[in-house]
Amino acid sequence: KYRNSYEELLKIKELWSKSKNFSYTFRPRQYEFTKFIKGVFQSNKEPPKIGCIEAPTGIGKSVGYLIPAIMESLYNNKNLIISTDTKNLQMQLINKDIPTILKSMNLHEKVKYGCMKGKNNYLCNKRLYEFRKNTVFKNKKELLQYIYIERLIQSGDYGDIEEISDTVKVVFENIDELIYNLRCEPDICYPEKCIERCFYKKRVNELKKENITVINHSLLAKWPYKDQKQLDYLIIDEAHNLMEKSYDFFTLECDSKILLKLMEDIYPHNEISHKNISLIDKLYISFSGRLQLDPTIRKRLQEKIVKVKEHVENILKGCNKSLKRDLYNHSWEINRQQAPLNEFAKNNNIDISSFIRNELKSIVISLKEIFSILNYIIDQCEKEGEDDSYIFNSISAKTTDIDSLISTIENFKEEILDNYCRVMDIDFEYKYFNIRVIPIDIADMFESMFLSNVNTVVFLSATLNINNTMKNFKNTLGLNKHSTYDSTIDSIYDYEGKTKIIAMDKFPKYNDIKEGFVRETADLIEKICLNSNGHILALFNSKNRLEKVHDILIHNLNKHNIEVYKHKSSVNQLRNLSKKCVVLASKSCFEGIDIQGEGLTCVILDKLPNKSLDDPLYSSIRSFKKINYEDINYPQLSIKVKQAYGRLIRSKYDYGYFIILDIGNNNKTFNKLKTDLHNCNIQKMDKSCLVNSVSRDFKNWKIKTFKEILKDINCNIYNEDDILIKNGKEIRKIDFINQEVAKRNISLFIRDIDSKNKKIKISYK
Structure with a gap:
């Protein structure tokens, strides 16, 4: 009956009043909000169908957009993705809002929904096994926290890192380090190949069958699950955040801490112990001597890794010597801005930007050598038929990481004024640096990534307008190149x-x-x-x-x-x-x-x-x-x-x-x-x-609010009736009013009502 007029469901009080999770009142602006979203989804316009709506606080946005999501996915075969700004909002939708609405609509057995996060938010059974094989536990507590994780994820029914409670983290204060070592690795984990019982694999497989999948904006930017679920139908909540976050989506970066960690991961030690074992060392061990490498290759790999470390250290020392002292990190665009030089560097005409470029050039030369050596090792592994092991996949992933870093660094050291901003960030204590290559104009990139393949997308937020227009929002994201449906709903608050x-x-x-x-x-x-x-x-x-x-x-x-x-x-x-x-x-x-x-x-x-x-x-x-x-x-x-x-x-x-x-x-x-x-x-x-x-x-505000509450609960405070009938039960008028005031989290308490003289005694709790 309501599949094409589902905004009318909001007028059926009996449908919603049975829920204990929210007290329902019909809100005209919520109705308007839901009707707008329905209009975008059911429009006859050619894709992409784009809606932009600013909806104020208090109209019930979650319910307002979840009803279209449920009805469009169930009855019109439009399986949706809802993107929120944070994981906290994701979990609120999954644990509270969606199940509450589905139960109210009696659709909880018909609509499938779930939350999807990036790979490194899940624990990996295979990494658990590898960790146990290569770890000597120092004490009983380390062993117990490992056993806790092992028992948690073995069945494959659990594995979301955020489901590990704060209580557990208090008991096992070092469990975060263990969790870090057991997370799914983006470039290694392939659920379609994995034979382990795995919660992440289970979630990926469930995507195909889900009516509604809730994600966050960071995952939306890279969406690696196109084979399971296309980005065809989207509702993007808190969409204003995309204006800044989209720059992050398309940024290339190289963090010196990550670079050095990568070098540690692949450094072949001469003497191997549990303390210093690297991936390359594990590869040699796992092949039990069958992998025959010329000692000169091993030595060359060691030398090039040491060279990378030296050049990283040179950059940090050079910046420490040449830049101003400060309490904050230094950042500058290496081609468009002057570095924040100290007096010594200015007096000696030190060109710190050129110095950094030269050191980065040397890092690239060494990384290319390392990349070549690792590819040779990978070829050797494939000849031995050992190309499907966890260690092999890890080495392959590190090789991909190195290739990506080479590309980023080479782009960064270009001395041109193009559509990219090249930013050098230096820690104020000179412990690390980060280089970033950021696109200056993201409109075409955003349009190509999101709008070229999408059928319908609705952007919503309480703050899309600036000076009463969405022009800035639409220009930034390339929406201005398309015909869009726009709406601004007036505020409901005084x-x-x-x-x-x-x-x-x-x-x-x-x-x-x-x-x-x-x-x-x-x-x-x-x-x-x-x-x-x-x-x-x-x-x-x-x-x-x-x-x-x-x-x-x-x-x-x-x-x-x-x-x-x-x-x-x-x-x-x-x-x-x-x-x-x-x-x-x-x-x-x-x-x-x-x-x-x-x-x-x-x-x-x-x-x-x-x-x-x-x-x-x-x-x-x-x-x-x-x-x-x-x-x-x-x-x-x-x-x-x-x-x-x-x-x-x-x-x-x-x-x-x-x-x-x-x-x-x-x-x-x-x-x-x-x-x-x-x-x-x-x-x-x-x-x-x-x-x-x-x-x-x-x-004054408190008294004004108290009067509003009395009006909303339809209570004549000076009526001579001291006993009221509410929900079929007798209750003292004072108790009823105090309960209603407390429900609204207002610290006001009526002690006495003098109906004859129309006076009340109030305590401010």
């Missing part, structure tokens, strides 16, 4: 009435060298805590400043019994209204946090997340495309600020402050933000004025 956006006035600048910014930030957080319920999330662009503010607050707030946390994993502490707490967090918490009610009443952003003028990639984009700084900086700034502000209001009963400590001096940015932050006024206010208004504002 942002202007339930929040205040404050830009601090007369506040120290972010880069204040006398640490005034750090001290004043800590003092402001402390004073807001003492005048409110203390549930604050402070977001920092710099981990260094986060640590310094934490060091001050941990002392100042503990004496007031206010707890201070500084890890993303501690965010859930905010849900507990029985205690005051503050969470200091970095950029990873700008999105993905959903704390409703009074669990979060103040979000503080240390500064606008402007890109540095010297950022290698953004500087190269400006130069190559001949666009100004504002045009490239503002879009990413706007998205990050909107996401940070979005942490504050997660339901209609939420309220609070969004405070930006250093908003900068750019009035153009200031005015644009007003538009992008739901047209709310941004008030400039000094610290004393803000602190004095906190208590009053919170009290």
Whole structure:
């Protein structure tokens, strides 16, 4: 009945009200959202059919797009892939949202769904066997943690690394190292050839039969399972992240740590022990002397590996001698920017970029020799008929890795100004470096990879628009070359009435060298805590400043019994209204946090997340495309600020402050933000004025929220009836109201109702 009008299912309250996992109310904007997605999927337009929709917080996006995914896959034979930004969102869909909706629709036995991750998120039985064969356990605990993993994955029913609980990791504190050694290796693991019972192989085989597969954006970029499931029908959630992540998707890189580890893996030792055994050593052992190699070949391989290590060390020493001292890593575009030289290097006219290129050239020469030697060894193995062993496959994979590194390094050392940005990253302690080759214009690449073969794709997010247009999003990803269906759904929350956006006035600048910014930030957080319920999330662009503010607050707030946390994993502490707490967090918490009610009443952003003028990639984009700084900086700034502000209001009963400590001096940015932050006024206010208004504002918001709850539960508080009938049972009116208030995570408790004089006694818990 509803297969082609399934948005109408949202109007059937009885269908959804039986679920215990969410209390259902019909939401017109959710209906509009679902209908839009249906329209894209059922359009008669020639592929690719592309939809872009900005949907605000609170309309129930997950339910809104899962209904089309379920109905299109089940009834219209369009097996879907849903891509989310993070693994956490993946697991929420798999463990909660999808099963809840399927049970409500009575389709839980008809629709098959699953979660798919990259290979190295799974444990490998074959590596388990190899590890055991080559390992001497130092103590009983090492043996026990191995036995735990062995028993977990032997049957092939388990093997997802993230299913190993935190409790197990507490008991076996070194289990992460073991897990690293037992992960499936991308270039070695071939599930179609593997004879082991393997959870990863099982998941790959299940892809063909699944109606819905949930993945994350990183896997979407490389999607290695095209033989099992094509990227025909896609729903991409949190699509705004693709604008930055797509640069990572197409980046080539060579990390010196990985390069040196690769050299260790293939170094043939003269004397072999359990401590230093490498893959080449294992190959010699496994062939029991049948692999006859000239000793000069072995020696040549050793020499070339040592040469690679020497040239890596030369680069690090040369940079240490020539670059400025700093607390942060150095990064520069090697063809377009000057390296951050120290006075010695400037006075001696040292060309560090040319020096790096020459050392990399020498590394390539040695890597090509190593590549040639390994190919010779592989040929010898094939002649001996030993070309299907685990060790052989490992050596073959390392050879492929070396070939890829050669290609990356050769591309990096090109002295041309083309469509690529060549970035040199150096650790500030000069322990490692990383070279990156990043495409400047990704539109054609994204279009070729995703849009050339897709039938239907819907991009959705709460932050696709910048200045009321999706132009930037579509231009970045090449969507502007196609006809697209676009929609923006209006917000459902009263942002202007339930929040205040404050830009601090007369506040120290972010880069204040006398640490005034750090001290004043800590003092402001402390004073807001003492005048409110203390549930604050402070977001920092710099981990260094986060640590310094934490060091001050941990002392100042503990004496007031206010707890201070500084890890993303501690965010859930905010849900507990029985205690005051503050969470200091970095950029990873700008999105993905959903704390409703009074669990979060103040979000503080240390500064606008402007890109540095010297950022290698953004500087190269400006130069190559001949666009100004504002045009490239503002879009990413706007998205990050909107996401940070979005942490504050997660339901209609939420309220609070969004405070930006250093908003900068750019009035153009200031005015644009007003538009992008739901047209709310941004008030400039000094610290004393803000602190004095906190208590009053919170009290007003709390009373306003309480009145909204009374209206929504349809309760006349001054009615003389003290006993109500709810769900067929008697309940005191006070108890009923208090229960409903508590459900919304609001710390307010009615002690008494004077119906005659229309007065109530309230406690703020």
